[in-house]
Amino acid sequence: MNQDYKDKIIAARPTNLGRLIASIVFIIIAHLFELKVLEIISYFHFIVGITWLYIVERHYTIYEYNPRFWYLNAFIDLITLTIIVYITGTTHSFVVVGYVVITTLSSIDLNKKRGRFAVILGILLYSSISFLVYFNIFPYLNIFTGQEVKISLFSIFISIVLLTAGSVASNLVIFEIYTQLNDKNEELSNKYDEIKKLKFQQDGDYYLTSLLIEPLLTNEILSERIKIEYRLDQYKKFTFRNMQKDIGGDVILCSNIILNSQKYFVFINGDAMGKSIQGAGGALVLGVVLKSVLSRNTEEIVVNLPEDWILNTYNELQKIFESFDGLMLVSAIIGLMNEKTGLVYYLNLEHPNLILYRSKVASYIELSKSTPKIGTPYIKKPKEVNLFQLFTGDILFLGSDGKDDLMKNTGEAHEKYNYDESQFLRIIEQSEGNMEEIIKIIPEYGIIIDDFSILKIAYT
Numbered sequence: 001m002n003q004d005y006k007d008k009i010i011a012a013r014p015t016n017l018g019r020l021i022a023s024i025v026f027i028i029i030a031h032l033f034e035l036k037v038l039e040i041i042s043y044f045h046f047i048v049g050i051t052w053l054y055i056v057e058r059h060y061t062i063y064e065y066n067p068r069f070w071y072l073n074a075f076i077d078l079i080t081l082t083i084i085v086y087i088t089g090t091t092h093s094f095v096v097v098g099y100v101v102i103t104t105l106s107s108i109d110l111n112k113k114r115g116r117f118a119v120i121l122g123i124l125l126y127s128s129i130s131f132l133v134y135f136n137i138f139p140y141l142n143i144f145t146g147q148e149v150k151i152s153l154f155s156i157f158i159s160i161v162l163l164t165a166g167s168v169a170s171n172l173v174i175f176e177i178y179t180q181l182n183d184k185n186e187e188l189s190n191k192y193d194e195i196k197k198l199k200f201q202q203d204g205d206y207y208l209t210s211l212l213i214e215p216l217l218t219n220e221i222l223s224e225r226i227k228i229e230y231r232l233d234q235y236k237k238f239t240f241r242n243m244q245k246d247i248g249g250d251v252i253l254c255s256n257i258i259l260n261s262q263k264y265f266v267f268i269n270g271d272a273m274g275k276s277i278q279g280a281g282g283a284l285v286l287g288v289v290l291k292s293v294l295s296r297n298t299e300e301i302v303v304n305l306p307e308d309w310i311l312n313t314y315n316e317l318q319k320i321f322e323s324f325d326g327l328m329l330v331s332a333i334i335g336l337m338n339e340k341t342g343l344v345y346y347l348n349l350e351h352p353n354l355i356l357y358r359s360k361v362a363s364y365i366e367l368s369k370s371t372p373k374i375g376t377p378y379i380k381k382p383k384e385v386n387l388f389q390l391f392t393g394d395i396l397f398l399g400s401d402g403k404d405d406l407m408k409n410t411g412e413a414h415e416k417y418n419y420d421e422s423q424f425l426r427i428i429e430q431s432e433g434n435m436e437e438i439i440k441i442i443p444e445y446g447i448i449i450d451d452f453s454i455l456k457i458a459y460t
Contacts, residue, residue, distance in 0.1 A: 005060050012056055015105050019049040038083055045080045074118060077102055082125040090133050090140060091151050091159040103167045107174035110182060115171040123164055130156045206247045207240040209280045216287030219254040225339050226265050228254055229435040229456040236276040248451035249279020250400050251286050255294050259306055263339045269455050270332035271400040282328045289320055306336045306345045307385045314347055321375030330374040333398050342390035342459050349373050355397040362428040390459045395433050399454035406446025418446055
């Protein structure tokens with residue numbers, strides 16, 4: 001069953017249940033006052049009502065393909081109501097308002113004939129029973145007083161005029177309101193469907209981009225002295241055809257290369273500017289260029305210094321990203337580590353500083369040289385890189401600003417976000433450098449609101 005049918009069933013349910021409740025009330029009244037005709041009609045009305053409810057709730061398609069069943073149901077409603085009007089006082093009966101109620105409910109439909117049917121049949125039935133009483137064909141009977149009273153032609157006239165005015169006004173006003181609401185709902189539904197279609201297309205683009213990025217972020221290293229752990233969690237989450245994915249601008253790449261017969265460990269952590277698809281576009285370009293550079297290093301490279309490899313890699317990246325005229329920038333750390341000596345060569349491109357965890361103390365490694373982000377136009381090419389010596393047991397941490405820019409769980413509005421750069425140092429010390437513990441502890445300090453990446457490099 002489609003959603004449209006479900007919505008129609010839900011919309012019809014209050015009326016159908018109300019009909020059953022009215023039938024039960026009629027049955028009780030008929031039983032209390034021993035009105036056999038009303039009792040028979042009420043039971044018949046109840047059976048029709050329960051059948052109608054079952055058809056609408058369980059087999060809506062039957063009603064959908066045979067909509068004229070509605071007129072039979074409405075006819076029985078009005079006949080039963082007319083009998084109740086008669087036994088409760090005819091022109092003086094408070095139950096006359098039921099005609100207006102049935103007309104109102106019948107008018108909540110785009111089919112104009114239904115509302116008009118309720119108006120015309122209701123007036124005809126009421127007029128008929130009134131004149132039958134007036135001409136003594138049916139005696140005037142009020143079950144509450146048990147008295148027979150003559151009714152005047154004037155009271156019949158006034159009652160019919162008021163009923164006609166009330167029913168017609170109800171039909172016109174309710175139908176007009178319902179039509180306008182339906183038009184508005186249809187407009188909103190069309191816009192919602194259009195948004196869903198665009199959302200599906202967008203998620204399809206996200207999914208394709210994530211598939212392109214995934215193979216670029218594989219980290220396969222072979223080293224007995226270097227152990228790595230990393231966590232990459234892009235902020236933008238989406239679902240495409242029941243597949244959960246994420247997309248963003250953070251990148252972590254690790255590999256091995258050989259320079260001048262010495263084995264080096266390559267590590268790169270980047271953060272492309274922008275959220276979701278914009279950041280992913282920068283990450284995709286960054287990953288492709290870096291994979292291209294690393295794929296050329298499958299054999300030994302003969303260069304004078306490791307610094308040259310880093311600077312050449314940076315220059316190649318800068319050349320590509322400069323073509324975007326400053327619209328796509330990437331902060332990053334590009335580094336090499338000599339596996340034998342533990343000497344680290346790196347270039348920091350406006351990225352959060354490297355963190356050294358040594359002797360259970362975490363501290364930032366101060367930069368001697370800083371370079372603007374990749375893609376910054378009109379800058380001088382760097383000629384030197386930063387150096388740092390690692391010793392056995394040292395651990396390096398590097399990551400994007402997503403690890404620092406947390407939204408606090410508590411605090412005043414002006415203190416909503418974390419501005420304490422030493423917070424992550426305390427988290428490392430609290431976890432004693434354990435990556436799993438770091439991931440568990442971070443939510444205690446705040447909510448992650450950005451792409452999140454951390455790379456841990458242990459020199460053993």
